[in-house]
Amino acid sequence: MKKILAINGSYRKDGVTDQILNAFVQSATSAGAEIEVIHLRDQPIEFCTNCRACTQQSGEHPGECVLNDGMSELVNKIEQADAYILASPTNFYSVTAIFKRFMERLIVYAYWPWGTMAPKYRKAQTAKKKAIIVSSCAAPGFLGRVMYGTHRQLKIAAQSIGAETVGTIFTGLISKEQSPKITEQIQNTINSLTRKIS
Numbered sequence: 301m302k303k304i305l306a307i308n309g310s311y312r313k314d315g316v317t318d319q320i321l322n323a324f325v326q327s328a329t330s331a332g333a334e335i336e337v338i339h340l341r342d343q344p345i346e347f348c349t350n351c352r353a354c355t356q357q358s359g360e361h362p363g364e365c366v367l368n369d370g371m372s373e374l375v376n377k378i379e380q381a382d383a384y385i386l387a388s389p390t391n392f393y394s395v396t397a398i399f400k401r402f403m404e405r406l407i408v409y410a411y412w413p414w415g416t417m418a419p420k421y422r423k424a425q426t427a428k429k430k431a432i433i434v435s436s437c438a439a440p441g442f443l444g445r446v447m448y449g450t451h452r453q454l455k456i457a458a459q460s461i462g463a464e465t466v467g468t469i470f471t472g473l474i475s476k477e478q479s480p481k482i483t484e485q486i487q488n489t490i491n492s493l494t495r496k497i498s
């Protein structure tokens with residue numbers, strides 16, 4: 301059975317991102333996959349302190365972080381999953397602050413010893429897992445996807461954990477109503493993307 305891990309950077313309970321992830325849960329479960337959603341808003345995850353201790357350890361396994369918080373359990377879940385859904389609304393042209401805070405902690409996936417210029421992704425050489433990227437914004441979705449940093453940031457997060465992005469949902473024009481609902485078209489896209497990762 302395929303294990304899917306969804307990581308949600310939305311602040312808003314039952315907002316668009318939550319609805320999309322709930323729809324993925326239904327779709328993946330009926331496709332016979334196991335799926336877990338982690339809401340970053342509920343996770344005790346601290347800021348990276350840039351000590352780089354984790355990046356000194358060589359090898360493919362994520363380095364050990366000096367901080368003792370919820371991130372180590374989340375890294376274990378990332379390691380055990382076969383596929384990912386990485387989701388964040390677009391706030392001020394980028395992923396949300398809680399997604400960015402999580403993303404910076406993914407530095408454990410880089411080998412970057414002192415004396416070297418730039419990090420190397422530990423998982424770059426290994427068999428790729430698959431990721432689907434989800435975002436939403438007030439602007440039209442196709443514009444948001446190209447105009448904002450969100451899509452690129454979510455792709456980099458996927459790449460750093462060893463996953464190739466195989467699908468994107470970037471839904472737009474969702475901020476006119478206080479409680480927007482996802483459309484049938486989004487629902488259909490979710491069903492077809494689920495088949496790519498289940």
Ligand SMILES: Cc1cc2nc3c(=O)[nH]c(=O)nc-3n(C[C@H](O)[C@H](O)[C@H](O)COP(=O)(O)O)c2cc1C
Pocket residue numbers: 310311312314315316317318389390391392393394435436437438439444474475
């Ligand atoms: C602080 C803040 C900043 C935002 N910045 C942008 C933006 O730069 N571009 C845009 O199109 N929408 C922007 N939005 C709209 C959000 O993208 C939209 O509310 C979000 O995708 C809804 O996701 P949710 O329902 O999961 O909360 C912003 C919203 C907030 C609250």
